[in-house]
Structures are given as C-alpha cells and as structure tokens.
Amino acid sequence: MITLEQVTKIYEQTVAVDHLSLEVQSGELLVLLGTSGCGKTTTLKMINRLIEPTSGHIYIDEQENTSKDVVTLRRSIGYVFQGIGLFTHLSVGENIGIAPKLADWSDEKRRSRVNELLELVHLPPEEFRERNPADLSGGQQQRVGVARALAIQPNIMLMDEPFGALDPLTRDSLQQEYLDIRKRFDITTIFVTHDMTEALLLGDRIAVMDAGKVLQIDTPGELLRNPANEYIEKLMSTPKKQADQLEKLANE
Amino acid sequence: MSAFSEQLHYLPDYLGGHLRLTLIALSVGVIISVPLGIIATRFKKLESSILGVASVIQTIPGLALLAIMVPLLNMIGIIPALIALTLYSLLPILRNTVVGIREIDADIIQAGQGIGMTDSQLLRMVQLPLALPVIVAGLRTSAVWVVGIATLSTPVGAVSLGNYIFSGLQTRNNMAILFGCVAAAVLALVLDGLIHALEIGIQERKRGRSFLSIGGFAVIIIVAIFLGTGGNKSLGKQTIRIGGKPFTEQYILTNFLSDYLRKELEYSTKIVPNLGSTVAFDALESNQIDVYVDYSGTLWNMHLKDRKMPTNPDTLLQNLKNYLKQKYQVPIVAKLGFENAYCLAMRGEQAKKLNINSITDLSRHASQLVMGADVEFFGRPEWTRLKREYNLQFKNTRAMDAVLMYEAVKNGNVDVISAYTTDGRINAYNLKILDDPRHVFPPYDAVVLVSPEDSKNPQLMTSLEKLTGKISANLMRKMNMEVDIQRKSPQSVGQALLDSLEFKPNN
Numbered sequence: 001m002i003t004l005e006q007v008t009k010i011y012e013q014t015v016a017v018d019h020l021s022l023e024v025q026s027g028e029l030l031v032l033l034g035t036s037g038c039g040k041t042t043t044l045k046m047i048n049r050l051i052e053p054t055s056g057h058i059y060i061d062e063q064e065n066t067s068k069d070v071v072t073l074r075r076s077i078g079y080v081f082q083g084i085g086l087f088t089h090l091s092v093g094e095n096i097g098i099a100p101k102l103a104d105w106s107d108e109k110r111r112s113r114v115n116e117l118l119e120l121v122h123l124p125p126e127e128f129r130e131r132n133p134a135d136l137s138g139g140q141q142q143r144v145g146v147a148r149a150l151a152i153q154p155n156i157m158l159m160d161e162p163f164g165a166l167d168p169l170t171r172d173s174l175q176q177e178y179l180d181i182r183k184r185f186d187i188t189t190i191f192v193t194h195d196m197t198e199a200l201l202l203g204d205r206i207a208v209m210d211a212g213k214v215l216q217i218d219t220p221g222e223l224l225r226n227p228a229n230e231y232i233e234k235l236m237s238t239p240k241k242q243a244d245q246l247e248k249l250a251n252e
Numbered sequence: 253m254s255a256f257s258e259q260l261h262y263l264p265d266y267l268g269g270h271l272r273l274t275l276i277a278l279s280v281g282v283i284i285s286v287p288l289g290i291i292a293t294r295f296k297k298l299e300s301s302i303l304g305v306a307s308v309i310q311t312i313p314g315l316a317l318l319a320i321m322v323p324l325l326n327m328i329g330i331i332p333a334l335i336a337l338t339l340y341s342l343l344p345i346l347r348n349t350v351v352g353i354r355e356i357d358a359d360i361i362q363a364g365q366g367i368g369m370t371d372s373q374l375l376r377m378v379q380l381p382l383a384l385p386v387i388v389a390g391l392r393t394s395a396v397w398v399v400g401i402a403t404l405s406t407p408v409g410a411v412s413l414g415n416y417i418f419s420g421l422q423t424r425n426n427m428a429i430l431f432g433c434v435a436a437a438v439l440a441l442v443l444d445g446l447i448h449a450l451e452i453g454i455q456e457r458k459r460g461r462s463f464l465s466i467g468g469f470a471v472i473i474i475v476a477i478f479l480g481t482g483g484n485k486s487l488g489k490q491t492i493r494i495g496g497k498p499f500t501e502q503y504i505l506t507n508f509l510s511d512y513l514r515k516e517l518e519y520s521t522k523i524v525p526n527l528g529s530t531v532a533f534d535a536l537e538s539n540q541i542d543v544y545v546d547y548s549g550t551l552w553n554m555h556l557k558d559r560k561m562p563t564n565p566d567t568l569l570q571n572l573k574n575y576l577k578q579k580y581q582v583p584i585v586a587k588l589g590f591e592n593a594y595c596l597a598m599r600g601e602q603a604k605k606l607n608i609n610s611i612t613d614l615s616r617h618a619s620q621l622v623m624g625a626d627v628e629f630f631g632r633p634e635w636t637r638l639k640r641e642y643n644l645q646f647k648n649t650r651a652m653d654a655v656l657m658y659e660a661v662k663n664g665n666v667d668v669i670s671a672y673t674t675d676g677r678i679n680a681y682n683l684k685i686l687d688d689p690r691h692v693f694p695p696y697d698a699v700v701l702v703s704p705e706d707s708k709n710p711q712l713m714t715s716l717e718k719l720t721g722k723i724s725a726n727l728m729r730k731m732n733m734e735v736d737i738q739r740k741s742p743q744s745v746g747q748a749l750l751d752s753l754e755f756k757p758n759n
C-alpha cells in the first residue's frame with residue numbers, strides 16, 4: 001500500500017503539487033490522469049524520490065519512504081518512463097541484468113533471470129539477448145525497459161506514460177501484456193497518462209488531476225457515471241464522442 | 253657515412269626521448285583531466301574556472317610555456333618539458349570529458365537513478381563508458397598536439413626529435429631537418445591511428461579492434477622504454493655533462509670538449525645540446541650540467557647589465573670572473589682565444605665600391621641601404637646604441653632568422669647584416685666586417701665555465717685550463733665554414749680540432 005499525505009512540491013514560484021493526499025491499495029493499478037503540467041509526473045517521482053517534496057509525507061507499506069536510504073528504496077520499486085533510457089553501451093541482456101548485478105546476484109542466476117524476463121515480454125532470448133538496444137524498434141525497446149524494471153521482482157511499479165511514444169497497435173499489445181504481468185505478480189502500480197482511453201482501459205481506479213490537486217478519484221465506471229464536476233464530465237465524454245464519430249464514419 | 257645514415261644513427265636516442273616525453277605527458281594528462289572533468293560536471297560553479305584555466309594555458313605559445321618552466325622550476329631537462337607538455341595536453345581531454353558526460357541523454361541518467369544506482373555506480377557503469385568515445389577523441393587531439401610541441405622541448409634540454417630540427421636549422425643540414433619533421437609526422441600519424449582504432453573499437457563495441465589498438469600501444473610503450481636508453485653506460489668514473497647552445501660553433505665545441513675530456517681524463521661524457529642562453533647558465537649554476545662555453549659580453553648583459561660595460565675586454569672579463577665566482581661559485585676556467593662578437597657586415601665588393609671600412613663610413617650611405625638582422629638583434633641594447641652612436645638611419649630594416657641573413661646579404665636582398673665574427677660564411681661569401689671605432693659592440697670572448705660542484709675537481713679544472721688561448725678566431729671561422737659550407741659533421745670537425753692541438757706534456 002502506498003499513501004501520500006498532504007504532499008506539496010513548490011518550484012520557486014510555481015506550485016507543482018498542492019497538498020495532495022491519496023492511497024493506493026496493494027495490487028491495485030491506479031492511473032494518474034491529467035493534462036501536461038498538472039503535476040502527475042512530479043507526484044510519481046516523489047514516490048521513488050527522484051524528486052523530493054517540499055512538504056508532506058509518503059508511506060510505502062506504512063513506512064515513510066525517507067526512512068530507508070534512497071538507493072535501497074529505488075531498488076525495491078520498478079520505474080518505467082516514456083524516454084525508456086536504455087543503456088546504449090550495453091546489450092539488451094546486460095540492460096535487463098543491471099539491477100541484479102547491483103544486487104550482487106551470481107552470473108548464473110542473473111542469466112536465467114534475464115532469459116525468463118525476455119520470455120515474459122515476448123522477446124525470444126536467443127534472438128534478443130546479445131543485441132544492441134539502438135537496433136530495436138520503439139516497442140521492443142520499451143519491452144526491454146519493462147523487463148529491466150521487473151528484474152528484481154519489485155512489488156511496486158511506477159510507470160510514467162510508458163507507452164506514450166508507441167504506435168497504436170504496439171501500444172495496445174504492450175498495455176495488454178502489462179495487465180497480465182501485474183495480475184500474475186500482484187504488482188501495485190501507479191500509471192501516469194494523459195490519454196483518456198488508456199486510463200479507462202488500464203485503471204482499477206483513476207485519479208483525475210489538475211493544477212497539482214486530485215479533482216476526483218474513482219473507478220472508471222463511477223467517473224463516467226458520476227463526474228464530480230463539469231471539467232471531469234467533459235473529459236470523460238471525449239472517448240465516447242470519438243467512438244461515436246468513428247462509428248458514424250464506418251457506417252457512411 | 254652517408255647523410256642519411258648519419259642522421260639514422262641518432263634516431264633511437266631522439267625518437268626514444270620524444271616517445272617518452274609524449275607518452276608520459278599524455279598519461280599524466282589523462283590522469284589529471286578526466287577526474288577534473290568529472291568534478292567540473294558535478295560542480296557547475298567550478299566548471300567555467302577549470303575550463304578557463306585550461307584554455308588560458310592553451311593560448312600560451314608552446315615554446316614560451318616550455319621556456320618558462322626552466323626558471324620556474326630552476327631545472328632543465330625532462331621534468332620541465334614533461335610539465336609543460338602535460339599542461340598542454342589538458343584542454344582537449346578535459347573539455348571532451350565535460351562534453352562527453354554532459355551530452356549523455358538525460359533519460360539514460362534518469363533510468364540509472366531509477367534503478368537505484370549510487371552516484372559512483374552511475375559514473376562508473378553509465379556516464380564514463382558512454383562518454384569514453386568522446387574522451388578518447390579528445391585524447392587523440394592532445395596526442396597530435398603533444399607530438400608536435402614536444403619537438404620544442406629541445407631548447408630546455410630534453411632530447412626529442414626537435415634535436416634534428418634545431419641542429420639542422422642551425423647547421424643548415426636539410427637532411428637533419430627533414431628527418432626530424434618526417435619522424436615527428438609519422439609518430440603523430442601512428443599515435444593518431446592507434447587512438448582512432450581504439451575510439452572506433454569502443455564506439456562500435458568491437459573488442460578485436462580495441463585489443464589491436466591496445467596491442468599497438470603496448471609495442472610503442474616497450475619501444476619508448478628501451479629505445480635510446482642503453483647509451484649512457486657509465487665507465488665507472490663520473491659522467492661530465494657538456495652543455496651547448498643551438499648554433500654551429502657550439503655544436504663543434506661541445507663535441508670537441510667531449511672528445512677532449514674522454515681522452516684526457518677518461519671520463520664518460522654526455523652532450524646536452526641546444527640550450528637557450530639563460531637556460532644554459534641556470535643549468536650550470538644548479539649543477540645540472542658540468543661545463544659549457546659562453547661569451548663574456550653575453551654573460552655581462554645577463555648578469556651585470558646595470559653596470560657600465562668596460563670597453564677593455566680584459567677588464568670586462570676580470571670583473572665578470574670575480575662576480576660569477578662570488579655570486580654563483582661558478583669559475584671561468586679558460587679563455588679559448590677567439591671572440592664571437594656581433595658585428596656589422598656587408599658584401600665586400602659593395603663596401604669597396606662605396607669605400608666603407610667602418611660603421612662611421614657606413615652612416616653616410618645608410619639611407620640608401622637595407623639592414624637585415626635576426627629578430628633578437630633588433631631588441632638588443634646594441635641596436636639602440638648603434639643607431640645613437642653612429643646616427644644610423646637605414647632605408648629599411650628586415651628581421652629574419654639568423655640562418656637566412658647570410659644568404660640574404662649574399663644575394664643582395666639586404667645590404668648590411670648583424671653577423672657573428674666567427675661565422676664561416678663571412679669568408680665563404682666574401683663579406684666585409686665593418687670596424688666599430690666607438691666600441692658599441694661589447695667584447696664576446698669565448699670562455700669555459702664550470703659548475704660549482706665541479707669546481708672542486710682539480711683534475712677537471714687543470715685539464716680545462718689547458719685550453720686557454722688554443723682556438724683563434726680564424727681557426728673557429730674555418731671550422732664553422734667546414735660545417736656550414738662544406739657540410740662536414742660537427743663531430744668530425746671537433747675531432748679534427750682535438751687531433752691538431754698540441755699540449756705541453758703533463759707535469
């Protein structure tokens with residue numbers, strides 16, 4: 001369980017996150033949804049302390065995230081983001097095996113873990129393990145990114161628009177694959193996106209953010225049925241409106 | 253011996269010295285620059301000052317940076333050369349380290365932090381490996397620079413391929429100049445190629461190529477360690493280091509002194525050629541060389557320029573002798589018998605036509621004539637005094653390298669030059685030395701100086717004293733001509749001088 005309590009981040013004059021509180025249940029997938037600049041990425045990065053909050057508290061399984069040193073904290077949390085950030089001087093296998101290497105796993109254990117993870121993200125190990133990340137497609141690169149984040153079996157994943165730069169087909173299959181993975185391993189996930197459809201399809205619950213605050217936090221169904229205000233109502237109606245337009249086009 | 257094989261003979265010594273200077277300077281350069289570069293990327297405030305200092309060093313001309321090390325460190329030889337070359341190697345490596353680290357994709361850094369790397373793991377496992385190709389590219393630039401600038405370490409007393417070039421320029425030995433230039437260029441190309449192979453090996457993650465390059469370096473390092481270091485076998489007795497300045501006469505005299513001391517005292521000897529004027533005296537005074545030949549007027553200007561210079565050469569020499577002995581414990585042990593003074597010279601036939609015998613005569617015609625001299629001369633007090641005392645107004649003046657002056661006057665490009673009285677080309681080109689009735693040019697008696705430590709060696713002192721009066725100006729001019737015009741080697745001329753001299757038997 002992840003708990004944020006009155007978390008605030010102020011950059012010089014701007015308030016990026018404003019007294020934000022929320023709870024993520026164990027095994028839950030919570031989507032942080034909002035337009036760019038609403039504070040969703042900042043919120044996410046404060047959880048693994050890539051950003052330190054100005055005030056407030058963050059608890060992971062009831063322990064404050066500042067109680068352990070930052071390196072130990074980060075090693076227990078998987079982190080995937082749009083930029084992927086594969087190490088271009090290392091092979092695919094070495095990229096995936098880097099966290100186990102930091103944790104001093106034996107070569108043999110690391111090797112079998114890398115193969116296991118490559119299978120998990122549907123990249124045949126024999127074909128991909130020794131390849132250079134730069135030679136992979138965007139979708140394949142992010143599969144490696146996900147595998148790398150899963151390497152030492154974190155029970156929390158932080159995902160920052162991980163599939164935002166991928167083409168729709170690839171995005172769709174990676175979304176489905178991730179849903180399988182997190183169910184299989186019961187991974188608590190916070191998933192940042194600005195894409196309404198993605199939020200509705202993936203989230204157990206969605207927190208709609210604007211100007212550093214959570215406007216409403218609810219299941220997709222509840223958000224669609226009972227939007228708390230006009231802004232959310234308008235936001236929720238966009239996927240449906242698009243679907244209607246598409247249907248109309250198809251029937252012409 | 254052919255001209256080529258004569259030069260080839262020096263190659264192990266010069267190339268070995270050059271390689272050692274280059275490799276050590278580059279290694280130390282890397283050891284300093286890379287950590288400094290890392291610090292610069294960590295502390296933004298320091299970055300501009302670190303890069304600023306390195307850039308300023310880079311703007312100092314190579315020769316000046318090398319020369320300034322001698323008085324700063326009060327020593328000559330490999331150490332000042334290494335320090336200057338190392339300083340010179342810093343900027344490209346430093347700048348590329350900073351750029352290489354800074355230009356790494358921010359996403360990659362964030363991924364490393366997100367995985368839970370510590371700062372040092374991030375540096376070791378991500379930042380340095382990714383910046384390495386850029387750092388190596390900087391090393392490549394440094395290597396080419398350092399190989400080139402290392403040729404300038406000759407005048408501070410470190411052996412390098414520059415010995416070919418400096419000696420070759422002075423004795424107009426084109427083969428030597430060519431040899432030095434080609435060897436330095438080949439060395440630069442080889443190092444550049446090897447580092448380039450390493451760069452590509454790293455960039456494309458080709459182990460084979462990297463190993464090939466590392467193997468190449470291993471060979472070069474082994475060569476650097478062994479090449480030309482076997483020559484200084486001690487004969488059990490003390491080795492006498494004979495200093496010399498970079499011109500023909502000095503090449504002959506150092507070789508002569510070397511042969512003389514070997515024969516006379518069975519000492520082993522080592523010639524340290526091509527030292528700058530002040531460098532040579534500083535080296536002697538701090539016991540880094542044992543013996544060298546200098547000129548009374550030069551020494552006076554260096555040490556006593558504030559006092560009025562006596563016009564009588566013997567008075568001057570006596571004052572100088574007392575002063576150097578008292579101040580530096582440096583004895584002047586022998587006056588060789590010739591003077592190598594500055595003089596004004598012109599084509600013999602022109603002097604005859606215009607009826608010019610002295611500088612006084614010259615002043616009447618100067619407004620029609622062009623004066624040529626080496627760059628140094630126009631900055632010397634003699635030039636100012638000359639113009640004042642004789643009221644000289646030339647049509648034009650041209651500064652040029654000392655080597656080229658004689659050709660220039662011979663060919664009529666200039667009419668009057670600042671010559672040296674013992675230069676072989678004065679006779680060979682039929683030049684007329686003009687009298688100096690007002691004694692503007694000070695006396696330049698050639699004298700042998702001994703270091704403070706060696707002044708306590710009576711055998712050495714006695715042997716050197718015996719050289720008093722042994723070399724006349726005519727003899728010296730003839731020997732200079734043999735090297736400059738007849739292309740004999742300074743060694744053979746020095747040897748011939750020794751063979752021709754007769755000494756009274758030892759008591």
